[in-house]
Amino acid sequence: MDPVIIVGAGPVGLTLALALARQEVPSIVLDEGPGKDEHRLARSVVLREDTAALVERLTGISLAEAGVRWAGWRAMRRKQVTREITFDDTEPAPLHLAQHVLTGALRTALMGERLVRTVVGSRLDTIEQEPSGVTAHTRGHQDTWWRGSYLVGCDGPRSTVRKLQDIRFPGRTAVERHAVAALRAELPWTGEALLHRMPPWRTSGPSAGEVTGRPLPDGVWRLDWLLPPGKDLVTPELLVSRIRETLAGWSDAPSPAYELLDTGVHTVHHRLARRWRAGRVFLAGDAAHLLGALGTQGLDEGLRDADNLAWKLALAWHHGPHEALLDSYQTERRAVVAARLRAADQALPLLRGSGGIRAYVPGTARHDVLLTDGHLGRGQLGAPGTYAASPLAPGPLEAEVAVDTPLGAPVEDVRVTAEDGSFVRLRDRLSRGALLVVLVAPGTGVWERKHWVSAGIMPRLAGAVTALPCPAELLVAESYPGAAAHTVLLIRPDGHLVSALSGVRPADLYAAAEAAVGGPVGARAEAGAK
Numbered sequence: 001m002d003p004v005i006i007v008g009a010g011p012v013g014l015t016l017a018l019a020l021a022r023q024e025v026p027s028i029v030l031d032e033g034p035g036k037d038e039h040r041l042a043r044s045v046v047l048r049e050d051t052a053a054l055v056e057r058l059t060g061i062s063l064a065e066a067g068v069r070w071a072g073w074r075a076m077r078r079k080q081v082t083r084e085i086t087f088d089d090t091e092p093a094p095l096h097l098a099q100h101v102l103t104g105a106l107r108t109a110l111m112g113e114r115l116v117r118t119v120v121g122s123r124l125d126t127i128e129q130e131p132s133g134v135t136a137h138t139r140g141h142q143d144t145w146w147r148g149s150y151l152v153g154c155d156g157p158r159s160t161v162r163k164l165q166d167i168r169f170p171g172r173t174a175v176e177r178h179a180v181a182a183l184r185a186e187l188p189w190t191g192e193a194l195l196h197r198m199p200p201w202r203t204s205g206p207s208a209g210e211v212t213g214r215p216l217p218d219g220v221w222r223l224d225w226l227l228p229p230g231k232d233l234v235t236p237e238l239l240v241s242r243i244r245e246t247l248a249g250w251s252d253a254p255s256p257a258y259e260l261l262d263t264g265v266h267t268v269h270h271r272l273a274r275r276w277r278a279g280r281v282f283l284a285g286d287a288a289h290l291l292g293a294l295g296t297q298g299l300d301e302g303l304r305d306a307d308n309l310a311w312k313l314a315l316a317w318h319h320g321p322h323e324a325l326l327d328s329y330q331t332e333r334r335a336v337v338a339a340r341l342r343a344a345d346q347a348l349p350l351l352r353g354s355g356g357i358r359a360y361v362p363g364t365a366r367h368d369v370l371l372t373d374g375h376l377g378r379g380q381l382g383a384p385g386t387y388a389a390s391p392l393a394p395g396p397l398e399a400e401v402a403v404d405t406p407l408g409a410p411v412e413d414v415r416v417t418a419e420d421g422s423f424v425r426l427r428d429r430l431s432r433g434a435l436l437v438v439l440v441a442p443g444t445g446v447w448e449r450k451h452w453v454s455a456g457i458m459p460r461l462a463g464a465v466t467a468l469p470c471p472a473e474l475l476v477a478e479s480y481p482g483a484a485a486h487t488v489l490l491i492r493p494d495g496h497l498v499s500a501l502s503g504v505r506p507a508d509l510y511a512a513a514e515a516a517v518g519g520p521v522g523a524r525a526e527a528g529a530k
Contacts, residue, residue, distance in 0.1 A: 003027050003117075003132050004021045004313060005148035007124050007161050009035070011045075011099065012285030012302040013154030014106035018058040019310035021115040023433035025317045028117050028146055030138055031154070032332035035107075035120035037100040041182035042262035043216070044222050045099050047094035048377040048384065050410060050495070051303045053427050056100065059109035066105065067097025068215050071191035073376060078200050083368045085376070086169050094376055096193070096222075100297070119144075127164045127281060128153060134280045152282045154306075157269070159287035165278040171271030174247050175228040175293045175348070178266045179234045181243055187250055191215055195295075195371055197262075201249040212295070212375070212486050221259065227265075234265050249352035270341055274328035284309060289337045293344045294351065295374035296381055301340070304384065304494075305333050307431065311493035314433045315470070315517060320477040325518030328392050336385025343380040358373055380420055384410055387496055394498065394515035399505040403489070404482030411489070414422045416475040417444060426475070427495065434471040435498070435513055436491040437461070440483045444476050457486065457504045469520055492516055 004020055009031035017027045047055070052063055070093045075083035089095035110116050122144070126137035136146045153161025162169060193214045210226040225242050227234070240260075247256045271290040276283045284301030292298045309329050316322045347370050373379030388394065388408035405411050413427040416438060429436055439461055442467045444452055452458060465474045480489065485498065490498040490512050499512040514520060 001317060002147050002149040002154060003115075004317070005030065005134065005136050005146055005151040007136070007151065007153050008119065008285075008287070009033065009107075010104050010119075010154060010156065010285065011106060011299060013108060013152070014103065015055065015058060015152060015303055016284065016306040016310055017116045017118075017150060018106065018109055018113065019306055019431055020314060022058060022116070023311065023318075024315035024432055026115040026117075028119065028148065029110075030122040030124060030136070030146070031118055031120045032123050032140075033120065035118065037103045039098070039100050040214065040262055040264070041098050041220060042098060042180045042222060043191040043263040044182075045102060045299045046214070046215065046297045046299075046375070046377070047095045047097075047300055047303070048382075050092070050384065050413075050427070051239035051300050051309075052095040052304060053413075054431065055105070057428065057431055059105050059111065061105045063095055063097060063102070063105065063198065064099045066217070068191065068217055069095050070193045070215065072189075072193075073372065074189065074192060075372055076097075076196040076199075077368075078198050083372060085372070089304075094193075097213045098216065098424055124155070124160045124164075127161065129279050129281065131438050132137060139348045149317055150280045150282065152309065152313075152407070153287045154285050154302075156286045157271075157290055161281065162273060162283055162287050165275075167275045167278065167280055167283070169271050170274070171290065172267065173266055173269050174229075174231075175270050175344075177354075178224040178268075179227055179239055180225075180241060180260040180264045181239060181260060182220060182265050182300050183243065183258045184258045185221060185224065185247060185256065186219070187213065187247075191212075193375070195320060195375060196250075197371075199246070199249055202243050213250075225262060225268065229282065236263075239263055239490045252407045253377050257467045258274050258514055270345065272334070272338055272341060281403050282309060282329065283317040288334075291337065291341055291344065293374075294371060294381055295376075296340060296344060296349060297377065300377060301337055302338075308333050310431070311433050316353050324391065328387065328390060328518060332387045332390050332392075332412055333384075335389070336387075339385065340381065340409060344374070373483075380475050387408075388419050392492075392498075392516050392518055394512040397499060397501065397505075397508040397512060398499040399503065399508045401484070401487060401500050401502045402482070403487065403497075403500045404478060405500075407497055407499065409497055410495050411491050411497050412481055414477050414480055416477045418475060419473065426477070426491075429473060429475060430491075430495045431495050432473075434473045435468070435493065436475055436489075437468075437472050437509070438477050438480070438489040438491060440480045440485060440487040440489070442478060442485050444478060461488065464504060464509050467506065468510060469519045470513060472513065490516065492497075 003026035073085040121140040122138040212224040284305040374381040386408040
């Protein structure tokens with residue numbers, strides 16, 4: 001079968017290529033650029049713990065060594081600290097790193113990947129679809145036609161794929177603008193990120209009313225100043241003034257030393273593509289959505305797009321067109337991003353409107369919570385979405401029970417015993433294309449697998465897993481939050497909970513698994529473009 005064509009070699013496209021390769025699906029990555037990235041410390045990304053783990057799982061590279069996991073977060077208003085958070089096992093720290101470092105790690109992992117071919121200097125100009133596949137034409141070093149089973153546009157905000165498919169991209173332009181500087185300096189908050197609103201110096205007008213500081217490795221900080229609405233130019237003199245007054249205000253020194261490494265202006269747009277699928281063509285990442293106001297991280301959502309789409313494409317690639325499963329990508333991911341955009345648009349008038357956070361008004365604590373949620377990937381502005389209303393969700397099951405993880409939400413990363421008897425993290429078994437069946441069995445963690453693998457309910461459960469209509473892996477956990485002994489969890493390859501069942505119920509387990517993959521695997525729905 002023909003490979004998947006991926007247009008765009010940014011973090012989302014490269015992550016998708018690696019995720020497909022881990023599931024034995026070949027791909028061709030069409031890179032319009034030269035195959036390397038400009039080093040820009042002022043262009044950095046913040047990843048939640050689970051999306052950082054996804055990249056580490058696919059690359060085998062520890063991103064923590066290339067970035068900084070924040071020790072804490074603090075919100076300040078004038079001279080007062082209004083909110084402090086210390087990150088630990090119960091509150092995982094976000095990971096902050098330069099985007100070129102992230103892309104470099106992905107490119108390094110792809111260099112030895114036999115199933116991925118990257119073609120640089122290739123500019124897409126034509127897409128043709130037919131029932132059996134898709135053909136793309138590129139210009140560059142030479143005009144070339146590429147044949148694929150599916151095509152995914154990961155080619156950014158100005159997506160050529162989206163335009164060629166005539167997909168509208170409505171939304172709002174310049175929702176926020178920030179002046180950005182990456183500099184090396186000593187600040188009082190080692191390893192902590194902070195948001196300072198209405199700093200007491202405020203000597204340079206309203207645009208100095210909010211500044212964010214986020215640490216990077218080697219004593220480097222990224223500072224962002226919220227700019228007032230409009231298109232005023234950010235001159236070098238204005239930026240240097242911002243830097244000096246901010247550092248002086250934080251250090252109580254009249255002229256603290258710093259080394260300016262990079263600068264920029266970050267403009268936030270809010271847009272959402274009308275469709276994310278057109279037959280055998282899909283959109284992901286910035287080609288499908290733009291968000292980022294109030295600290296929310298668009299790339300984090302783009303990586304979730306890739307994780308959601310990869311296992312569905314892999315199942316269709318190996319077992320034939322599976323339209324309900326492929327349709328669910330748009331249904332699930334678009335709904336999640338739309339909800340985050342709505343939440344941000346509803347909060348913006350409160351936080352950025354007349355007076356807003358710049359005035360002493362009731363509700364300031366609520367403002368701090370909203371902004372913290374956006375920056376840390378929590379709450380309505382930043383938390384990963386759930387797929388409880390997904391078309392892949394099974395109907396009511398007789399044996400279904402509740403656990404601390406809601407149906408459709410990402411599962412907790414507990415320790416499990418794998419089929420070979422080794423202890424691993426549950427998250428390590430994701431992104432392989434197989435459903436995970438986890439039995440909660442207290443006591444198994446202290447006994448060798450050979451003593452319990454053929455005892456009690458294990459043989460019956462193993463038989464039920466073997467009989468499932470799609471690939472599945474059986475794991476055993478000593479415990480899971482909110483789960484009683486002998487609870488059986490069914491988990492999707494992207495880590496979202498499908499169902500929790502009381503005991504071994506083969507019929508319910510089969511029904512849940514069949515629903516999770518959109519119906520019987522191998523049953524060919526009407527193929528081709530819709």
